[in-house]
Amino acid sequence: MRVARQPRYQQIARLIAEKIARNELKVGEKIYARSTLATTFGVSPETARKAISVLSDLGIVDPVHGSGVIVVSRQKAQEHLEQYQEVETIQDLQEQILESVVRQQSELANFSTILDKLVDQTEHFQKANPLTPIEFQLVEQSPKLGKTLGEMNLWQNTGATIVAILQKEELIVSPGPYATINQGDTLYFVGASNTLQIIQNFFYTK
Numbered sequence: 001m002r003v004a005r006q007p008r009y010q011q012i013a014r015l016i017a018e019k020i021a022r023n024e025l026k027v028g029e030k031i032y033a034r035s036t037l038a039t040t041f042g043v044s045p046e047t048a049r050k051a052i053s054v055l056s057d058l059g060i061v062d063p064v065h066g067s068g069v070i071v072v073s074r075q076k077a078q079e080h081l082e083q084y085q086e087v088e089t090i091q092d093l094q095e096q097i098l099e100s101v102v103r104q105q106s107e108l109a110n111f112s113t114i115l116d117k118l119v120d121q122t123e124h125f126q127k128a129n130p131l132t133p134i135e136f137q138l139v140e141q142s143p144k145l146g147k148t149l150g151e152m153n154l155w156q157n158t159g160a161t162i163v164a165i166l167q168k169e170e171l172i173v174s175p176g177p178y179a180t181i182n183q184g185d186t187l188y189f190v191g192a193s194n195t196l197q198i199i200q201n202f203f204y205t206k
Contacts, residue, residue, distance in 0.1 A: 009050035012041050014084060016051065017060055020077035031061060031069040133163050133188040134196050141183055142203045150177030158198045160189040 006014075019025045031052070032040065038048040052069055055061040058080050062072045138145060144152050155161060165172045165179060166186040172179060181187070189195065 007050075008041075008043055009047045010054060012037075012043065012048065012051035013054040014081070015041075016055060017058075017077040017080050020060060020071055020074055021081055023074065025071050027071050027074055029071050031071065034069075133190055135186060135188055136196060136199055137186045138181065138183055138203060140204065144203055145181055145183050148178050148180050149175065152181070154181075154202075158191070158195060158202050160187075160191040160195050160199055162187055162189045164188040 016025070016031065020027075025031065031037065034045055034048045034052065037051070038045045041048070052061065052063060056063055056069075058076055060071070060073055060077045060080065061069050063069045149155075149162060162175055162179075163173070165175050165181070165188070167182065168184070187199070189199070191198075
């Protein structure tokens with residue numbers, strides 16, 4: 001729901017401008033006395049006076065001493081409303097952007113909480129099941145590929161114990177030091193909670 005941003009006298013000035021733009025109040029017609037205007041909108045005479053002053057400054061009405069307030073320009077009333085609507089549109093867009101940012105921040109905070117829980121659960125699972133293999137596929141080229149496990153000293157460099165290698169559609173269980181690692185292979189290994197990151201760094205960090 002939109003919260004009123006304007007002072008009451010500006011809101012009244014806009015409502016009167018709308019009546020003039022719709023030709024409900026015609027050029028040359030007198031607007032009710034300020035006291036009547038105040039009663040109509042439920043505001044003080046001073047607020048009504050300010051509303052008329054706004055319309056006068058915009059050239060929409062002309063307060064004539066002793067004759068009341070005369071409508072002088074429907075066109076300027078229409079121009080004023082068009083400018084007001086443009087401002088409203090900009091404010092609407094600003095509100096939508098701010099609301100979107102708030103939603104994204106909330107969603108990001110929720111995602112972060114879920115991610116933390118996932119990490120905690122993963123670490124707990126790995127600690128409870130230390131022999132559950134971790135899977136890592138070598139999808140990109142690496143200068144270390146094409147070598148055997150023994151040549152690259154994989155266990156010494158990463159702490160990972162390779163329990164199986166999936167090469168194309170062939171699963172090699174308990175591969176020895178002469179097993180060659182190629183691009184596209186999937187490694188199954190056991191190790192510490194940070195071993196996966198070490199493996200990634202080993203193959204793909206220069």
